[in-house]
Amino acid sequence: MKISIIGTGTVGQAIAARLTQLGNEVMLGTRNVKEKLSSDAKDSYGNPSFSEWHKSNTGVKLGTFEEAARFGEIVINATNGGSSIAALKLAGAANLSGKILIDIANPLDFSKGMPPSLLPGLNNTNSLGEEIQKTFPGAKVVKTLNTMWCGLMVNPGLIGGGEHINYICGNDDAAKAEVKRLLVQIGWKNENLLDIGDISGARASESLLPIWLRVMGSIQTGVFNFRLIR
Amino acid sequence: MKISIIGTGTVGQAIAARLTQLGNEVMLGTRNVKEKLSSDAKDSYGNPSFSEWHKSNTGVKLGTFEEAARFGEIVINATNGGSSIAALKLAGAANLSGKILIDIANPLDFSKGMPPSLLPGLNNTNSLGEEIQKTFPGAKVVKTLNTMWCGLMVNPGLIGGGEHINYICGNDDAAKAEVKRLLVQIGWKNENLLDIGDISGARASESLLPIWLRVMGSIQTGVFNFRLIR
Numbered sequence: 426m427k428i429s430i431i432g433t434g435t436v437g438q439a440i441a442a443r444l445t446q447l448g449n450e451v452m453l454g455t456r457n458v459k460e461k462l463s464s465d466a467k468d469s470y471g472n473p474s475f476s477e478w479h480k481s482n483t484g485v486k487l488g489t490f491e492e493a494a495r496f497g498e499i500v501i502n503a504t505n506g507g508s509s510i511a512a513l514k515l516a517g518a519a520n521l522s523g524k525i526l527i528d529i530a531n532p533l534d535f536s537k538g539m540p541p542s543l544l545p546g547l548n549n550t551n552s553l554g555e556e557i558q559k560t561f562p563g564a565k566v567v568k569t570l571n572t573m574w575c576g577l578m579v580n581p582g583l584i585g586g587g588e589h590i591n592y593i594c595g596n597d598d599a600a601k602a603e604v605k606r607l608l609v610q611i612g613w614k615n616e617n618l619l620d621i622g623d624i625s626g627a628r629a630s631e632s633l634l635p636i637w638l639r640v641m642g643s644i645q646t647g648v649f650n651f652r653l654i655r
Numbered sequence: 656m657k658i659s660i661i662g663t664g665t666v667g668q669a670i671a672a673r674l675t676q677l678g679n680e681v682m683l684g685t686r687n688v689k690e691k692l693s694s695d696a697k698d699s700y701g702n703p704s705f706s707e708w709h710k711s712n713t714g715v716k717l718g719t720f721e722e723a724a725r726f727g728e729i730v731i732n733a734t735n736g737g738s739s740i741a742a743l744k745l746a747g748a749a750n751l752s753g754k755i756l757i758d759i760a761n762p763l764d765f766s767k768g769m770p771p772s773l774l775p776g777l778n779n780t781n782s783l784g785e786e787i788q789k790t791f792p793g794a795k796v797v798k799t800l801n802t803m804w805c806g807l808m809v810n811p812g813l814i815g816g817g818e819h820i821n822y823i824c825g826n827d828d829a830a831k832a833e834v835k836r837l838l839v840q841i842g843w844k845n846e847n848l849l850d851i852g853d854i855s856g857a858r859a860s861e862s863l864l865p866i867w868l869r870v871m872g873s874i875q876t877g878v879f880n881f882r883l884i885r
Contacts, residue, residue, distance in 0.1 A: 542780045542858070549778045549865075550767065585884035592866070621869040628772070629866040635779075635859035636822070639851040640883070649885040653870070654815035655878060 429454055429497025431490055431512055432504035433461060433475050434468065436529065436575040440503060441485045443579035447610055452486035454493025454516060461487065494520035499527065499607070500564075506532035506553050507544060510560055522563030525600045528554050528627070529570040529578070531634050540638040543631065554627025558596065567595035567604045568627040569618075572637060574647040581612050581650075589650035592619050592633075594626030619653065659684055659727025661720055661742050662734035663691060663705050664698065666759065666805040670733060671715045673809035677840055682716035684723025684746060691717065724750035729757065729837070730794075736762035736783050737774055740790055752793030755830045758784050758857070759800040759808070761864050770868040773861065784857025788826065797825035797834045798857040799848075802867060804877040811842050811880075819880035822849050822863075824856030849883065 428444050430437045431454045441451045455461045455475075465474050472478075479485065486496070494500055494516035504512045509530045513521065532547035547553050554568035569591060570578045581587040591613055595601050605618050621629060641647050658674050660667045661684045671681045685691045685705075695704050702708075709715065716726070724730055724746035734742045739760045743751065762777035777783050784798035799821060800808045811817040821843055825831050835848050851859060871877050 537780065540859075550772045589884045590881075592869075619870065619873060621866070621873055626869055629770075629869040632862045632865045635862045636851070639822075639856055639859040640849065643849060643851055644883075644885065646885065649883060651820075651881040652884050653874075654819045654880050654882050655874065655876065 426450070427452075427496055427498045428501065429488075429493035429499075430501045430503050431493060431516055432502065432530075433487075434503065434505070435470070435472055436578070437501075437503035438475070438478050438482070439575040439579050440501060440529075442482055443611060445482070445484045450486070451484075452488050452493045452496045454488055454490040456490065456512075456515070458487055458489060490516040491520060497524070499525045499603075501527045502530050502557065504530055506530040506547070507534070509553060510556060513557065513561060518561050518563060521561050524564055525603060526557065526561065526564040526566045527570070527604055528557055528566055528568045531571050531631055533634060540635065540642065543634065548631070549628065552625070552627035552631050554594070554624050554631065558624045565595065565597040565600035566624055567593065567597070567600050568624060568630060569593040569604060569608065572630055572633045573650045576648065577650055579611055581614075581617070584648060584650065585652060587612065587614055588617060589652045590617055590619050592621050592626065592630040594621045594624055594630065596623045656680070657682075657726055657728045658731065659718075659723035659729075660731045660733050661723060661746055662732065662760075663717075664733065664735070665700070665702055666808070667731075667733035668705070668708050668712070669805040669809050670731060670759075672712055673841060675712070675714045680716070681714075682718050682723045682726045684718055684720040684742075686720065686742075686745070688717055688719060720746040721750060727754065729755045729833075731757045732760050732787065734760055736760040736777070737764070739783060740786060743787065743791060748791050748793060751791050754794055755833060756787065756791065756794040756796045757800070757834055758787055758796055758798045761801050761861055763864060770865065770872065773864065778861070779858065782855070782857035782861050784824070784854050784861065788854045795825065795827040795830035796854055797823065797827075797830050798854060798860060799823040799834060799838065802860055802863045803880045806878065807880055809841055811844075811847070814878060814880065815882060817842065817844055818847060819882045820847055820849050822851050822856065822860040824851045824854055824860065826853045
């Protein structure tokens with residue numbers, strides 16, 4: 426399957442590598458392809474530059490936001506939440522229309538210090554997932570994978586035998602079912618994919634970020650998730 | 656120990672019964688004692704009236720908010736979040752000063768339909784826990800127990816061998832340590848009491864309510880919690 430990922434950070438890279446490994450054709454979308462490939466700068470977390478990563482992931486295509494959105498049968502939003510709407514507008518509403526748009530971003534606001542809060546207007550009674558759905562009504566937005574470290578997104582078996590939760594929500598049941606199949610391919614167990622309803626469920630899953638960040642601060646690692654106990 | 660609980664709903668009742676069973680002297684605080692004891696009305700969830708409950712829990716004292724706050728060496732806020740500040744003001748700042756005030760309430764806003772959001776001004780960059788601490792600077796506010804059904808608060812062993820999380824936060828380390836001792840008495844294991852820092856951690860634990868409510872809607876029971884997997 427042709428899958429495109431908007432955003433070339435560590436999250437986009439992790440997903441691109443895994444989806445390629447699973448036999449999909451993957452294109453990463455970026456603002457400026459030439460600049461992205463020529464920069465040697467490490468990211469703000471000290472990770473290698475994109476061009477360095479790309480040398481060992483040559484199977485992953487790179488295009489503009491627009492080229493990527495046009496390429497993918499499924500499009501994944503892996504930009505940072507504050508830039509998502511702008512990046513997706515550059516990708517082009519027409520290129521997203523009729524497609525599944527998997528939103529894994531979070532509307533984090535770092536402007537008020539650490540730990541970040543959620544962006545004004547995109548919390549509590551609204552969410553990034555809903556805002557994307559409203560802005561691109563032709564896309565079938567499915568929110569998932571936004572509540573864990575990217576290493577776990579693509580390899581849930583890394584901890585606890587993979588027995589931990591990944592929330593999923595969206596307005597289109599067929600789109601959710603297809604995303605679930607993709608998640609199972611990646612390594613998630615069906616019984617750990619917890620459907621929390623329509624896209625307004627993104628209010629709830631994005632609201633997990635504050636506690637996720639506090640727990641990370643408390644246990645000093647991001648390699649954790651939560652299991653539902655009942 | 657003398658412990659008072661502000662609020663006589665099912666949460667207050669569950670905690671009062673458990674703390675009494677453990678040998679504490681417990682007083683529940685209410686707005687109007689006479690009215691509370693004379694009413695036969697079931698609550699909005701169809702639970703028996705307070706007076707009915709009290710007949711089989713005669714060891715639990717009942718007083719006004721003020722009498723209860725004066726009585727307790729530790730005070731527990733078990734009112735609904737939208738009424739907490741007003742109820743605690745009636746309890747009296749002087750009666751709370753120097754004491755541990757355990758806040759287990761959530762600032763739920765039902766005015767916009769179901770599932771509820773969090774109250775304006777008490778979410779994202781603020782919280783009920785912080786607002787209580789700001790309003791009653793003499794009290795040592797400790798936020799805990801607000802992220803699960805009340806039956807689990809007082810009997811965590813009911814599911815998963817008690818292996819699930821209870822968050823705790825507050826500005827006073829000695830107060831948190833004392834509350835942890837009380838929680839262990841109740842049945843919580845020390846290793847499941849996750850300290851998420853000062854009282855601003857309440858932003859994070861109160862932010863769990865949206866996902867808690869969605870999960871309850873999805874699995875059709877409130878008898879669940881989350882285990883940290885790492």
